[in-house]
Amino acid sequence: MDFSHRIGTTFPYLALLFCVGLAIAVWDPRPKLILSVALSISTGMLVLGPYAAAALYGTRLQTFWHGNLRLPVCLVLALSTVFIMDHFISWPREQLVLSALTATVGTILGHDATLAVLGLRSAPGHLLDVGMVVLFPIIAGLAALAGFCSLGFGLGTYHFLLAFSS
Amino acid sequence: MAGSLARTLEGHLKEMVTGPPLFDPTGNLPNMVVYPVFPETLGPDPPDVITLSQGMRRGVRLNDTGVVSQVHIDNPLPTSILVGESDILVGATQLRSVQFSCLVPPGRRASLPVNCVEAGQPTVYQAEFTGTEACPWHLRSYKMEQLARHGDSHQHRIWEHIRDYLRGAKTTSSTDDVSAVFREYGADVESLSSLFPLERGQVGTVCAVGQELFIELFADPELLEDRYDETLRSALVEAVAHPTREVIPRDQVDELLDELAAASRSCKVLHSRSLSDSGRSLAFSDKGISGCALMSGGRLVHLSAHKRCWGFGRAFDDQVSEFSRKREAWEEDNAPFLAQLSRDYGRRSKPYRAFKERLKPEPQRGSSPSSKPPGAAKPGNAELGPVPMPLSPSIHEFFLRLFHK
Numbered sequence: 137m138d139f140s141h142r143i144g145t146t147f148p149y150l151a152l153l154f155c156v157g158l159a160i161a162v163w164d165p166r167p168k169l170i171l172s173v174a175l176s177i178s179t180g181m182l183v184l185g186p187y188a189a190a191a192l193y194g195t196r197l198q199t200f201w202h203g204n205l206r207l208p209v210c211l212v213l214a215l216s217t218v219f220i221m222d223h224f225i226s227w228p229r230e231q232l233v234l235s236a237l238t239a240t241v242g243t244i245l246g247h248d249a250t251l252a253v254l255g256l257r258s259a260p261g262h263l264l265d266v267g268m269v270v271l272f273p274i275i276a277g278l279a280a281l282a283g284f285c286s287l288g289f290g291l292g293t294y295h296f297l298l299a300f301s302s
Numbered sequence: 303m304a305g306s307l308a309r310t311l312e313g314h315l316k317e318m319v320t321g322p323p324l325f326d327p328t329g330n331l332p333n334m335v336v337y338p339v340f341p342e343t344l345g346p347d348p349p350d351v352i353t354l355s356q357g358m359r360r361g362v363r364l365n366d367t368g369v370v371s372q373v374h375i376d377n378p379l380p381t382s383i384l385v386g387e388s389d390i391l392v393g394a395t396q397l398r399s400v401q402f403s404c405l406v407p408p409g410r411r412a413s414l415p416v417n418c419v420e421a422g423q424p425t426v427y428q429a430e431f432t433g434t435e436a437c438p439w440h441l442r443s444y445k446m447e448q449l450a451r452h453g454d455s456h457q458h459r460i461w462e463h464i465r466d467y468l469r470g471a472k473t474t475s476s477t478d479d480v481s482a483v484f485r486e487y488g489a490d491v492e493s494l495s496s497l498f499p500l501e502r503g504q505v506g507t508v509c510a511v512g513q514e515l516f517i518e519l520f521a522d523p524e525l526l527e528d529r530y531d532e533t534l535r536s537a538l539v540e541a542v543a544h545p546t547r548e549v550i551p552r553d554q555v556d557e558l559l560d561e562l563a564a565a566s567r568s569c570k571v572l573h574s575r576s577l578s579d580s581g582r583s584l585a586f587s588d589k590g591i592s593g594c595a596l597m598s599g600g601r602l603v604h605l606s607a608h609k610r611c612w613g614f615g616r617a618f619d620d621q622v623s624e625f626s627r628k629r630e631a632w633e634e635d636n637a638p639f640l641a642q643l644s645r646d647y648g649r650r651s652k653p654y655r656a657f658k659e660r661l662k663p664e665p666q667r668g669s670s671p672s673s674k675p676p677g678a679a680k681p682g683n684a685e686l687g688p689v690p691m692p693l694s695p696s697i698h699e700f701f702l703r704l705f706h707k
Contacts, residue, residue, distance in 0.1 A: 142704055193690050206693050245701075248692040252701035255368035255427055263424055265707045272704060 139268060146272070150279040153177070157283025164230075170284040172231050176238035178277035180214060182270075184239065185246015188213050189254075206247065214243040246273070307571065307584050307597050312563040314602040317342045318519070319639075320508060320555060322632035323625045324498045325618075332618035334541035335549050335625065336498040336534075339506030339519060339559075340639075344646040348654035349522040350381055351405065351603070352661070353529050355434045357383040361663040362406075364414075366395040368427035368690070370457060372413045373398055377406045378663035382580065385414060386529060387594050387606050388442040388536075390481055393431035396423040397479055401445065401455060402572050403596035403604040405580040412577050417445065421461040422477030424706075427698070435481050436532035439509075439516045439540050440467050443608035446594050450587030453570050471543040484535070487542045491535055494542070500530045503643035506605075508558060509537035510550040513615040515558060516540075517593075519605040523647055524654045548615035552628060562607055565591040 160170045188210045192198045197205050218236045221227070227235065249269070256264040321338035325331075354362065362383055363376045373391060377383050383406040391398045398416035406412055418425075419441070444463050448455035464480045475482035484491065498507075505526055506519035516537045520526045526533065569586035572594075581598035593607025633640070692698035 142706075146704065189690070198690070206691065210693065244693050245697060248694060248697040249701040249705070251368070251690050251692050252698055252705055254690065255425060255702065256705055263707050265705050268705050 139265065142265075142268065143272075143275070146275075150276065153276055153279040154283035154286070157280040157285075158287055159283075160234075160280075161284040161287035165287070167284075169231055169234060170281060172227070172235045173238045174277040174280045176218070176235045177242040177280065178273045180239045180242015180244075181246040181249060181273035181276065183246075184213050184217060184243040185210070185248075186250045188243055188247045189250040207244075210243045210247055211240060214239040242273075249273075307582055307595075308566045308569050308586075310597055310600060311566045311584075311595055311602055311605070315519075315559045315563045318506070318559055319636075320559065321501065321504070322629040323552060324629075325622070325625050326494070326497050327622065327626070329619065329622070331494055331497065331541060333512045333544075333546045333549050334538065335510045336537075337508040337510070337552075337555055338501045338504040339508060339517075340501070340503055340643060341505050341523075344503055344523070344643055344650070346646070346649065348524055348650040348657065350657070351384050351522075351525065352379075352381060352658060353525060354383055354385045354389055355532075356528055356658060358433065360658075360661050364391055364393070364431035366393070366425050366427060366429045366431070367413065368425050370396070370418045370425060371416060373416045373431065374411065375406055375414050376411045377409065379661050380408045381657075381661060382407050384525060384596075384604060386532070386604060387596075388437035388445065389532070390419060390435040390437050391416065391431040392433045392435050392481070393429055395426035395429035395431070396420050397481060398431075399437050399441070399445075399480070402449060402574075402583045402585065402594045403606075404574055404577045404583065405596065405598055405603065406577065407580045410577075410580075413574075414577075415574050417455055417457060417460050419460070419464060419480040420477050421464065422475075423479070427702070434532070435484065436535040436539070438467070438480065438483055438543075439511070439514070439536050439608065441480055442536065442606065443514075443516075443592060446585060446592040446606070446608060447587055449572060449585035449594060450570060450592050453572065453585070473543070483539055483543055487539055490542045491538045494538055495531070495534050498534055498538075500527060501640075503640075503647040507533055507537075508555055509534075510555060511537050511541045512544060512546045512548060513550060513610070513612050514540070515550055515555065515609040515611060517558065517562065517605070517607045517609075519602065521601055521603045524651065525604070546615075547618055549618050549621065550611045550614055551616050551621060552624070554611050554614055558609060561589065561591055561609070562593065562605075565589060565593070565607075566595065 157170055160173065192206060192209055215236055218239050222232050253264060253269055319340045319342060321340055324336045357377065357379060361378050365374045367374050385400050385404045385406060387400060387403040389400045396418050397420040399419045401415040401417055404414060441464065445455045461478065464478055468475055468478065468482060471483050473483045473486040503523050505523050506517065509516040518533050565588040566586045568588045569584040572583040572585055581596050581603060583594060583596050585594050590610045591607060593605060595605040596603045
């Protein structure tokens, strides 16, 4: 399958992120909320998830507690990162909660994506699409941003058309 | 440590006797002669080890880790499992070949060192291996040389070697699967294998194929009995795929065990992190001989080796009468020895069969050992290598599809 076909299969998930962005725009049109959501999801997938996987499998953490340390490690990494950011930036409570939630989801997705990358990289014939590995987390964040911007764009277009019709 | 292991191996080889030649008197297979190897004496007790194929019928599970060089093994049985060097693991995933012989202790989950022998097939995470197949000797000897030289076998070289080998054997495979050679020549291999029956009490074989000698030895005749088909197929496929009318004469075989002992002095100890407590594997290569041996409890468990005798081959037709004469003479001279060996073997085989029939997965492990994810190591098993596990198999599957070109 080529790149466009594979990205096409992710449209339902990207649409969900788009709707989340749109909902945030309706709830609070200031950009700081959507920026933290978009950055948290992309950073979670690109940085925190792989970091969690490295911490688990690069050390011997995975052998403890019947191998069930994966979720706690992902949670600790995502939440501690958000709290450290909060310490420096002093986010409002809703921004803190949203960032913590999306960073956790991003970290979990990033952890499983890292295992998929490792599996494909070790397969013969170079089956890993590095472009998709880098672009998908960015596209996910951008989908949320697009949802947020679409409200302003839709309203602008509506007023523009209204101006023409009057 | 390597020196003491080599001395143990040398001592073991001194107690071996090479038997008379087995060959095709009709001349349909003029490039293969098999020599059985017997122990000087056979102890009263059968082994408490079973082979991998026997273990898999009784609950041993092998799963793909998603990593090319590792396969996960779960042994729920109360006995050790002998995983033989180059056993090809077959399943709904990429075919793998075991790098060197290992003993998997009772109730242990571990990672087996393997090589991929099917370059065009991707790994399928957690896919189960359902059986074993013999590995052609050409690949085995190449891997042994690599192990002896570098302590590891380079995966890309293995793939290149398999491609060349399949081309040389006039075999096509869309995924460069080394076992395709058995699909190509399986019928011939099957029909010719009856020429070389297993003798009672036999613990090893020396196969002279063209200008090569392939040797495989086990600690106990029961282990060879369970693996004899694979042992024979491994060599027979070479004889069928590369037909010639030459074979190595008997005098080269007579010296082989002494030469093996000498070659094993320059050996490397091979490491399997999760199985380091259950035996030591060593690889050696010297003077045209390369091999691998597994030692446990101060004795040899399994040895496989290869000797190149290029330039020493002689026409089979010129040797047939000599082979027949030597066979008759050997059987006449050693009749009491063979009768004693047969009696001793008979006394051991019944308890060993009963032992295998009694084997069942340990109750505390549950009736379905594969129900737990492979990385879920049991308490106290912290010495095992960590096996990566996704948080959600469906998310993992989604990313596998998304990132797969």
